[in-house]
Amino acid sequence: MFATMKLQNILENKKSFAISDEYPFLNNKYIQGLEVEDAQIINNISAELILNDLGEYPKFKNLTFKDIIDLRILVHFEVANSIVYDWLEKILRYCEINYVNLKNNEKKYARTREDSIKLFNQIIALFVEYYLLENDLLFLNTALKITDIKWIVPTSSSSLSTKALRVIKVNQIHEIIRTLENE
């Protein structure tokens, strides 16, 4: 209910929200690869709609970075219900259990290098944001591990938004660690 109200509020203030600090991740420099589509997302945004779209968790090989963005939107609006949590746990388990084989698996799944980079950087963002919502260190732990993987670091040919997302999330992780150290 709260999330729906928030969304309503956003939809009524579309223009201001695109540059608002209150919803920083929706600013298109944070949503990598969606510069063209961000207006569409903003227009159609609805937690219920996203939840319906999510449906059952597919196999990891069928997952796209857009699914992760959907999850990020839901996490941002604090819609951490069982469907969202189920997806998050399954992505976390996949990343942890297949950690050493992630690169080979990506080749098997025939995703392009750039798509893999986008996907995994979105996953880092999702896990960090979920940590900030629920203080669940397991997600921060996996985000840290994924940031260590060299082949998912954006390349010179990666989009600016991908690079920006990476820098922002890595800095956010460092900030979180510093805060935890001082607690």
Add this chain to the structure above:
Amino acid sequence: MNKKSIIVFCPNPSSLYTVSVCELLLNRGYSIDHIIVRKFTFKRFRTEFSRDGKRLLIKIWKKLFLKEAAYPKGTDSLPLFRSNNKLKIRNVREFKKNGTKILYCNTLNDQIVEDTLKMYDDKLVVFTGGGIIRKNILDVAGDGVINCHMGILPRYKGMDLPEWCILENKTEELGITLHFMDTGIDTGYILRKVKIPLKGYTCIKSLRNSFEPIMVKSMVDVVDDYLNGRIKPLKQESENRRQYFIVHKKLYDLVDSKLKKRTTIANKKSKIQFI
């Protein structure tokens, strides 16, 4: 005394944990029928390295080369426990003189292990390490395979559980669980839970070392109690269960700093009380 055959699964011939459990069982009057040792092959190294990375190299250095010298002197640890209990055996080969048969295998799920287990009618398997046990072995393990898990089940499944308890500020949840293994990860019937107080440890390594003697003693007690009908396995609740994974280096450092802070605060408090 119960006449069940006891078979021990062992990760390497000089595992201090294995030899301590076996020697204590012998001291209590049990005979160990078979010790099944997993060989250290290149394939095993490759599999474990892909899972543990650099940690495996440190583990090999400590467990296969340094052995008892890897433990700091004068702290709660397995070597101190062994010397207090006058445990002398250092290699599973030494159990041969007590009539124990030794079998070496590539993995604990090999056909040869299955065939060896089938040789015994009424048996109990004690797991002291050596990797994941598959269904083919669990199906022929008689009463089952007892494992000592380094966390309190059902909440704490998986790996690095002492670290996770400290990271989650749930130090009251530090402990071990003795349970029967099944095809799931740490989901089998529970035999006993032992909570371990945090005391004044300033680093996670010394805390982990302090777990080992408790694990050995608890394993022997549980085998003894089970064989004499003093405990009954209880089914795990599936709610509130969570699987944990290897802790990243940065969070691992955070665990140590949390432990140091706790000890400093505790020391300050005790000084204030003294004044």
